């Protein structure tokens with residue numbers, strides 16, 4: 001029987017695929033019982049697809065331009081929404097009754113299978129404007145109907161931040177006020193930078209963190225862990241965990257030019 | 266009949282009293298129907314108390330050291346919690362059935378009397394660790410029993426951040442997970458610095474802001490508004506509103522040395 005529930009991520013190029021590989025291994029390491037599914041676009045090389053298929057149960061090629069009339073339309077009128085619309089394709093994975101989307105720059109530290117007890121749309125608050133949810137980790141119900149409604153919403157309203165987060169927040173606009181169960185605890189999407197902004201809270205609650213999210217322009221695969229990362233020992237710790245997984249499970253598998261991607265940006 | 270509900274703030278010195286004065290006028294300007302109550306400590310000069318009594322219905326002197334055996338005990342074993350315990354005195358204002366605490370560095374932009382429809386403890390998420398609430402704005406039920414329980418909690422467990430926010434979050438520890446109505450929308454405690462961290466969300470939702478909170482070490486009365494504040498026109502706007510109120514309602518009332526406090530830090 002096919003899996004009914006899955007963790008889903010997205011990579012549009014080889015660089016983000018490095019994140020997806022480490023993410024996939026982190027999910028295996030904590031013994032998830034759910035399927036692992038990665039969406040890719042044509043920008044991912046054949047060699048990388050082979051790597052992804054070793055840790056993900058399913059690798060699906062999506063191509064926004066060819067896939068949906070609505071998507072085409074949206075792209076024509078809202079060219080800035082390209083990658084955003086690609087993320088929306090997760091709703092088309094209707095072989096699953098429920099799924100958890102994880103950004104490729106997320107790292108799972110503890111088993112999080114209990115997330116499948118939550119309903120659409122469950123997500124953790126965003127530290128920038130905490131009545132918005134962060135779209136790096138969210139629980140959803142695949143549904144082509146919802147997919148079409150999302151595309152329609154994108155075409156009509158655009159995205160207030162130009163990305164998937166603005167779009168999904170304006171679509172699931174009652175998240176902040178309606179159901180506390182849809183507020184995932186912050187430990188399911190702990191933005192790595194929070195270590196600086198309220199250090200005592202991190203000291204109090206940080207040991208419970210289950211998913212670290214390396215949000216922002218500098219991704220783990222852009223930087224080496226270790227003393228050179230300097231400013232924060234704690235942040236360095238999370239980076240080190242990412243690199244430990246990369247070194248132990250990913251690096252050896254990659255051919256020379258792919259391995260060279262990490263740390264070479 | 267005495268008022269049953271009130272807005273409460275705290276000032277332990279003349280500097281924070283400037284904030285309390287502007288806050289009080291901002292509440293008057295939006296036509297609140299509730300009482301205004303300020304807690305002060307002996308550090309507030311007589312001249313400033315006179316000013317406070319012109320805008321606040323009630324000015325109450327609290328002195329942690331003299332007021333409660335438990336408070337004394339807590340101060341002896343936890344000297345760092347001084348100002349924290351002073352804030353807790355708000356729970357002793359049992360002439361009110363319900364109250365809203367506002368930090369002296371808050372500024373009310375629209376009527377917020379609907380806050381009294383909420384129950385203890387209602388507060389907005391903190392942007393540092395959003396499963397914690399920020400204690401700059403909160404709805405509570407005065408109760409000497411709760412006051413004693415809070416003091417006991419402070420003595421037993423301390424505060425994970427050394428302030429009232431750590432203490433209140435560990436006391437009201439189910440805030441993040443239990444009742445969505447106790448999550449005040451962020452527009453009731455919009456931390457001024459958020460303007461930088463997720464600008465598109467501010468652009469989308471900022472027009473609804475009802476209370477701005479000038480959290481952090483630089484308070485409005487430490488800086489002049491205007492072009493010199495530089496980096497953010499939006500933040501400058503909020504600062505300008507604070508100064509407009511100060512200039513129109515407060516400055517002229519103050520004697521020379523008190524007026525000189527503002528902008529002279």
Ligand SMILES: O=c1ccn([C@@H]2O[C@H](COP(=O)(O)OP(=O)(O)O)[C@@H](O)[C@H]2O)c(=O)[nH]1
Nearest residue numbers: 010011012013016083103104105136215216
């Ligand atoms: O060029 C890109 C940009 C983004 N993504 C995917 O979209 C997610 C969201 O982007 P990112 O994590 O960079 O945004 P942030 O979390 O830093 O806001 C990534 O984790 C990837 O899964 C991608 O595959 N290619």
Ligand SMILES: O=c1ccn([C@@H]2O[C@H](COP(=O)(O)OP(=O)(O)O)[C@@H](O)[C@H]2O)c(=O)[nH]1
Nearest residue numbers: 275276277278281348368369370401480481
């Ligand atoms: O020396 C002090 C420090 C704080 N406060 C009161 O406690 C509140 C919380 O402190 P503050 O606003 O400085 O903390 P922040 O919001 O910046 O964390 C202030 O607004 C005042 O009402 C005070 O009266 N005197």
Ligand SMILES: [Mn+2]
Nearest residue numbers: 103105136215
């Ligand atoms: Mn991300």
Ligand SMILES: [Mn+2]
Nearest residue numbers: 368370401480
């Ligand atoms: Mn404050």
